[in-house]
Amino acid sequence: MLAALHRRFGYDERSAALLVFPVVAVLLVVAAFPILYSFWVSLHDIVLTRPLRRPFVGFDNYLRVFDDQRFWVAVARTTIYTVVTVAVTTLLAMLVALLLNENFPGNRLLQALLLVPWATPSVVNGLMWKWIYDPTYGLLNALLLKLGLIEKYRVWLGDPDLTLLLIANAAIWKQMPLAALLIIVTMKAIPDDLYRAAKVDGAGVFQRFLHVTLPALRPGLMLVLVYETMISIRHFDLFLIMTQGGPGDASFTLSWLIYVETFRSLRFGTGAAMSYILAITTFVLSWAVIRFLGRRI
């Protein structure tokens, strides 16, 4: 068999296989095994507080998840949050990228400052916005009161109609800079000839943006959309720090539901099933975005 392998693969191929083997081995242990094991867990009714029983239930956990009313509430909340976060982040990132693509004094400084929110740790970001929104000592109330936009301090995160949007705002503040940078990089790669040719053809600013900039930005936009969708749909830290899924079920998203099911209710079986559903959904959405935009690149 060894001789057959020698005949089939040359020295270079065998050397390459030997060199990548340690990395592959590590990946198998730290990535492949946990993924496969969590799938095995999702097929069993594992509740940590009942350690003496862990029956195999097949896909019952998945069916149970789809029957769970909380799951559909979480799907709705996650959809709203993801759509708002991704749309606003992309739009703002585009505007910021257009601004920073121009030459003006202070451009470099502005680009450096732009990175501050992105470099802020997620936990710090969550705490900072939680304090800003605080109903008794928050900066937002103080500012709005000073501007005469409100008559007295009001509740922000405790208002279920606003909770998701306010958390989305905190996420956008942190995520937008990276998205803007990714778009700027793509923007810089657009040849000036295209703009000059468009000008010769009589295209105005808006037409140049529509017919030159936007089509050329598709690779960058695709990257931003895929990345932001993946991040937003699985967002957890802000929900943990700012609202813990509340008030009521106002910010009860999928990642929060998975946390509650797995680490509070200690139902690892259904928690793993939910995680698989979320992972597959994220994969399908990302694939759809890549396929839809990739076709036009």
Next chain:
Amino acid sequence: MKIETAPFSRRALSLGALSGAALAGSGQGARAQAGGTVNFIGWSAAVDQVRAHITAFERATGVRVNYENFPWAQFRTALVTRLVGNAPIDVSWVSDAWLPEFAEAGWLAEINDLPQLMRYNAEAAEYCTQSMTYRGKQYGLSYYGDHMSFMYNTDMLARAGIAAPPTTWDEVVEQSLRMKQRGIAEFPLLLSLAADSWLIEFVSALTFAFGGRFVDEQGVPVMADANRGAVRAARFLREAIHTHRVLSPGAVETGEINGLRAFGSGAHAFAIVPTYRIRALNDPTQATAAGKIRITLMPKGGPNGTNDTCGWIRFYGMTPGAKADRARRERAVRFMEFFGGRDTAGNYSMQKMLLTDIGLPSCALPLALDPDVVNFWERWAGGGAIIAQQSTLARKKDVISPWFGEWVETSNQAWQTVCLGRAEPEAAMRTAAAKWTELRRAFR
């Protein structure tokens, strides 16, 4: 975290330092090595006091202690994963709320056959012993026992011309409205109703005061019953927020610690607060309203109202692994006795230190007569009579069950939706009751 780590405690640290010096000086390190080890796990509370007492224990017994602690918020998960993984834990702090599920899972060892520990029942408050008992078996010695207290700000009452604190929840509303009218406080009543681990204790206290309960003696849910359930308490909360506007709608995002800070700032006149917080609230280095906070009996609510409140305990539990091994069991018993009972000198030194350093009430009845304890209550609460009376009216949560950890998530959401005005109290309690029934059936 339910208990803040005590601010810098000179006494605890000096005790630790002295003990450490004594240990090093007398060559008892070697003795400790020879006496074996106790693996103890707790949450990150009273860390200075625990460390100091561990040093004293090691010096007195020659047994070493491996002490690990985790934040309260993650403690149950951290403990369960270690127990499932057969980590070598001998003794752990346990909440009364986890007792049934831990006992059913076989993670706690009963102590009925350990007379060295059981003898402390004779000197313990009855509700403490009951809270450590499940299906007739006792599973530990108390770490501390506390209850929810109704506290008020004497200065704000005086400014409103109110001579005596309220005795009913109707009076709470009346007095609050008077304060609002006089511009003393926008929201005189403060309740911390964030969906965290404290919420069930706050709403249980309120439910008991309104003469209700969540489940009956047989474990059948009655929380949705309009007369004997939790509906009246839930309705009170909704009206306090949306009708009378004496309780801020921000209560749903106010956790226990933030509520404590807000009450300590003097912005609110009435609050339900864990009793042990009275020390921090009347400490001028920690609260603006220090010296003005007093405790009165829990007001009665509705036609069947009582002065009852919700009590809870935390205790030292031994793992079955430790109990099965004779040497480990002996060390664990000595540790539990030294911390949850009397030390080798015959004193409730740990319980006394927890009370006098950070205000944690003890289950040990003899301590109530200790002059230092009497002075403590006098200094920080204006006397201990009301606290003692209220503690006799403390009831453990009636929802403690093997499925409590799962059910409480639904319950918390139900209470919050009522507070938000998004659900009728009856409907919200029916949701919580349905979940209870579902989990109870599944457990069978």
